[in-house]
Amino acid sequence: MTDKATKAAIHVHNLNYAYPDGTVALEQVSFEIQKGESIALVGPNGAGKSTLILHLNGILHSNKSRGAVKILGEPIDPKKVHKMPRKIGIVFQDPDDMLFMPLLFDDVAFGPINLGFAKTEVNRRVKESLERVGLAGYETRVSHHLSGGEKKRAAIATVLSMNPEIIAMDEPTANLDPKSRAELIEILKGLKNEGKTLIIITHDVNAIPELAERVIVLNKTVVADGTTREVFADTEMLLAAGLEVPTIMQFFEVLQAFGYPCDVLPLSLEDAVRNLTQTIENGSGHVHLHIHKHTHSEVNSSRNKHQHHR
Numbered sequence: 001m002t003d004k005a006t007k008a009a010i011h012v013h014n015l016n017y018a019y020p021d022g023t024v025a026l027e028q029v030s031f032e033i034q035k036g037e038s039i040a041l042v043g044p045n046g047a048g049k050s051t052l053i054l055h056l057n058g059i060l061h062s063n064k065s066r067g068a069v070k071i072l073g074e075p076i077d078p079k080k081v082h083k084m085p086r087k088i089g090i091v092f093q094d095p096d097d098m099l100f101m102p103l104l105f106d107d108v109a110f111g112p113i114n115l116g117f118a119k120t121e122v123n124r125r126v127k128e129s130l131e132r133v134g135l136a137g138y139e140t141r142v143s144h145h146l147s148g149g150e151k152k153r154a155a156i157a158t159v160l161s162m163n164p165e166i167i168a169m170d171e172p173t174a175n176l177d178p179k180s181r182a183e184l185i186e187i188l189k190g191l192k193n194e195g196k197t198l199i200i201i202t203h204d205v206n207a208i209p210e211l212a213e214r215v216i217v218l219n220k221t222v223v224a225d226g227t228t229r230e231v232f233a234d235t236e237m238l239l240a241a242g243l244e245v246p247t248i249m250q251f252f253e254v255l256q257a258f259g260y261p262c263d264v265l266p267l268s269l270e271d272a273v274r275n276l277t278q279t280i281e282n283g284s285g286h287v288h289l290h291i292h293k294h295t296h297s298e299v300n301s302s303r304n305k306h307q308h309h310r
């Protein structure tokens with residue numbers, strides 16, 4: 001085993017998995033995630049994303065897949081699956097799968113109590129975890145009465161209270177209103193800045209640039225793995241996998257067709273504002289765009305490039 005493999009947060013090598021009914025979900029999946037990295041895991045519906053993260057803490061495994069997954073350098077011991085949440089916390093897509101106690105305090109305290117912490121430490125962890133997800137003082141709230149956004153954040157708190165080094169989240173921003181989505185993205189950014197290793201399953205391509213520096217594209221097997229910029233640059237691969245690139249990137253391609261000078265397409269709104277400011281400053285306060293003979297056909301071809309055809 002190489003030194004790098006020993007230290008990797010997540011090491012997956014030739015992982016295969018078929019459900020008992022024969023459905024093949026994962027085929028020869030291999031990748032490695034280092035400590036402190038933040039990864040977006042993308043792929044079309046049915047690509048095996050959820051199946052993959054259920055393997056990371058031993059919820060799913062098969063004789064064939066044994067040994068294919070190492071977390072913090074160690075294979076998952078089937079007899080010690082209950083200890084995995086200390087190393088890696090998994091936030092399921094549906095918060096109702098994680099909130100099952102009468103009061104939110106009990107849900108967030110559940111993990112630390114199982115880990116055997118004393119009462120004062122359990123209380124401290126619950127308080128701190130709720131604060132970190134913006135639910136300070138929610139201890140005595142009834143979990144299943146919380147709003148959709150609050151439930152998502154509460155589900156994250158149930159994982160944070162075990163203080164795992166790695167956190168994997170299954171579509172954390174799905175089905176949220178814009179305000180709740182923005183709040184959730186801020187929480188994820190906070191975790192990233194703290195140095196947690198994050199693996200975020202998402203279809204929310206516009207959120208990826210601020211959350212992840214690397215993107216893994218899964219479609220039963222790993223079809224792409226690179227920096228966010230590299231992966232978003234490969235439009236053909238993304239289209240083939242049924243995915244898309246951030247809207248701002250598509251928009252700057254259209255600007256390019258109008259002659260806007262731009263070597264590197266911005267991935268996020270922040271990037272775009274910086275880019276525009278620079279161009280305006282260089283042009284002493286003006287941006288010059290032109291309509292020439294080819295503009296319309298270039299705009300159309302850049303639009304077609306991102307279109308999903310049936």
Ligand SMILES: Nc1ncnc2c1ncn2[C@@H]1O[C@H](COP(=O)(O)OP(=O)(O)O)[C@@H](O)[C@H]1O
Pocket residue numbers: 019020021023024025043044045046047048049050051052
């Ligand atoms: N419990 C199950 N039994 C049989 N097939 C399943 C089960 N769960 C998921 N699958 C199948 O496994 C494949 C991968 O599913 P999943 O991991 O949920 O994909 P994703 O999360 O990327 O949408 C799909 O074809 C899905 O229908």
Ligand SMILES: [Mg+2]
Pocket residue numbers: 049050051093170
């Ligand atoms: Mg899924």
